[in-house]
Amino acid sequence: MNNYSEKFEKMRIAGKLASRTLDMLTKEVKEGISTNKIDRLGYEFIRDNGGHSAPLYYRGFKKSLCTSLNHVVCHGVPSDRILIDGDAVNIDVTAIVNEYYGDTSRMFTIGDIPIKAKNLIETTYESMIRGIEILKPGINLGDIGYEIQSYVEEKGFSVVRDFCGHGISSTFHEQPNILHYGKKNTGHKITAGMTFTIEPMINAGKLDVKVLNDGWTAVTKDKSLSAQFEHTIGITENGYEIFTESIKGYSKPPY
Ligand code: MF3
Ligand code: CO
Ligand code: CO
Secondary structure: OOHHHHHHHHHHHHHHHHHHHHHHHHHHOOOOHHHHHHHHHHHHHHHOOOOOOOOOOOHHOOOOOEEOOOOOOOOOOOOOOOOOOOOOOEEEEEEEEEOOEEEEEEEOOOOOOHHHHHHHHHHHHHHHHHHOOOHHHHHOOHHHHHHHHHHHOOOOEEOOOOOEOOOOOOOOEEEEEOOOOOOOOOOOOOOOOOHHHHHHHHEEOOOOOOEEOOOOOOEEOOOOEEEOOOOOOEEEOEEEEOOOOOOOOOOOOOO
């Protein structure tokens, strides 16, 4: 036992509901479904399993999850847009259970996607994993960014700077910011009991992003493809725990 075991137990429960929601959606995210339908299915699943969706009414957001398609970097708003062959979409779910938050996202692909899109998705997933695998007390936040940025740039892709991971527990977004780029041995020290997300947004083209007039949808300025994965993580005495791991073993496409 330690002074964060109760917090971690709550994070586990919220994280598991968020990841189970993505697991449930996996068989639904196929050609012909609208992103509004995905939103509704997510809303209902979370509600029926003892939680509620954090995005709904968050700072005026009107949907229960984010669906970010193709050149959308993040915060894509579900709509009547139907998924078609060749689409790559990130679905980002945040569940609240007993006041605690679990935040996770994965990429989904529809039918055949170009090899460059597959490479981008693979690289984005692997960069998140590299950022996670170094986690333990005593390292610095900049070490996470360094792992992600160096891996991604080696592959010829770029790391979005305008959005970052975040502390999370009984509030959705809290300190510290988790940058997905950076230098080794810089930034705050990581300590046991910290809980935060790692959620790199990686572009096939340039890193520049703009937000559309809806105030939410962030897109790449050069219209290049963007990918993202997200886990909610806790720092333990010797390492880390991922609260949002798929119980079905769904990590990245193909599922
Ligand atoms: N889930 C996003 C994150 O990873 C935040 C979405 S805020 C919303 O931090 F309002 F757009 F849903
Ligand atoms: Co997040
Ligand atoms: Co999220």
